Amino acid sequence: MPPPFRIAVLGAQGVGKTAIVQRFLHDDYSEVAVSSKTRRMHLSAAVLNGHVHDLQITDYPAISSFPVSSLQVHAHVYVLVYDICCFDSFEYVKTMRQQILENRVMGSGETPILIVGNKRDLQRGRVIPRHSVSDLVRKSWKCGYVECSAKFNWHILLLFGEALRSVGCARCKHVHATIRFQRALRRERCVLM
16 A cells, blocks of 8 residues: 655644644634644545545644754645735745755655645735736746635635645656545545445
8 A cells, every 4th residue: 555645734823724624624614723833643535546545634833944853844745825814924935935945855856835825715805916926836936826715615625636636646647636535525424445
């Protein structure tokens, strides 16, 4: 059995990292912000092109620099989350992305980075125009870009689908990935494997 897909979720405090992970895993959202000083590891599964893959999603607290020795971040894909209404959180993502690139191990390949703008439901408070961010991220940084709303469950599946496609295409050699997530589409469902 192949090793699990390791997804590292990073971002500044208060951007909604935990809300995104909880919405994806449990279809649950809480208005109460959860601040954590420790990383949280979650396990799930996905079917990618007909093969079952374990997912290991790690929700990291805000870190000042990458990597932090006590929080070694080993991932197949980095999901860097910012709040579309907070310029400082986008600057944090810029810094994390640069540090990830600087700390890549020679010969380890290109670990994909997906930039995520959260809190799309607060669109009117946006501080950087969407097209400006999208152009910068996709054209200059050569990273994936998704906007979502954990509160309204908007593009949460798309976010994790993009994360898996960025890894899955490299790992499974498929150009067009078909993905199904455990527990993400319907609640209280039995699956026989």
